[in-house]
Amino acid sequence: MPIELKTAEEIEAIRTASQLATEVLNLLRPLVVAGVTTEELNAVAHRHITEVQGGVPATLGYHGFPKSICTSLNHQVCHGIPGARKLVNGDMLNIDVTVIKEGWFGDTSAMYCVGTPSIRARRLIEVTYEAMMRGIEAVRPGATLGDIGHAIQKTAEAQGFSVVREYCGHGLGRNFHEDPQILHYGKPGEGLRLEPGMVFTIEPMINAGKREIKLLNDGWTVVTKDHSLSAQWEHTVAVTETGVDILSGDARPAAMRGVD
Ligand code: MF3
Ligand code: CO
Ligand code: CO
Numbered sequence: 001m002p003i004e005l006k007t008a009e010e011i012e013a014i015r016t017a018s019q020l021a022t023e024v025l026n027l028l029r030p031l032v033v034a035g036v037t038t039e040e041l042n043a044v045a046h047r048h049i050t051e052v053q054g055g056v057p058a059t060l061g062y063h064g065f066p067k068s069i070c071t072s073l074n075h076q077v078c079h080g081i082p083g084a085r086k087l088v089n090g091d092m093l094n095i096d097v098t099v100i101k102e103g104w105f106g107d108t109s110a111m112y113c114v115g116t117p118s119i120r121a122r123r124l125i126e127v128t129y130e131a132m133m134r135g136i137e138a139v140r141p142g143a144t145l146g147d148i149g150h151a152i153q154k155t156a157e158a159q160g161f162s163v164v165r166e167y168c169g170h171g172l173g174r175n176f177h178e179d180p181q182i183l184h185y186g187k188p189g190e191g192l193r194l195e196p197g198m199v200f201t202i203e204p205m206i207n208a209g210k211r212e213i214k215l216l217n218d219g220w221t222v223v224t225k226d227h228s229l230s231a232q233w234e235h236t237v238a239v240t241e242t243g244v245d246i247l248s249g250d251a252r253p254a255a256m257r258g259v260d
Contacts, residue, residue, distance in 0.1 A: 018106030149186025
């Protein structure tokens, strides 16, 4: 499939969907407390997307995925299925929200801590965020996909963490997953050259231990093979004439976001 360059109007439609997904992440943040189940978080997100936002939760029914968000806890890498598990103090989790609005997709995810995280969990979460942001900062016309991957990999590995290889970012627009694939590792100057109008996600999955993963019997949940903690953040971005536009970016000041 060739890479579809998006027009300014199309990018605004993807921004609208992305901002709805960001709103869901924000709505859930105060609800991530000890005793709540991941299914309860799913129910709140589902209701908000369908009844308030007039959108469609993209994961529900996607290749048979049964829920409206993904919730990946502790050593779960991605695609965790919301369920009866109650959150406990010390848990960390990723919530991944994808909203379809008027046919356009927006995809973003964030990390959450229940109570007080361990020092190691907190460091992993912070380094993974920094890795994503370094990847985003590498985005501009003329840069390559290898520049993005390298920036992410270097940031994670410098702290002794590892980059998951089997899952990657992706183009998106009228489809959930389009070309190009955005690898979270690579070499500077290698791979496809970026052009204005490309829209894709950057969503590194970083493990505190080894990079190897395995798929659980539920057919969805990806976990670290060595059971080490794993973190992920995700933004939807557009390549502009001069640099990058974070379509799922949160306009609120840091103090209001509940993260420092
Ligand atoms: N939102 C995920 C991504 O970032 C994809 C979830 S697909 C699902 O690409 F089927 F697992 F929900
Ligand atoms: Co994605
Ligand atoms: Co996602």
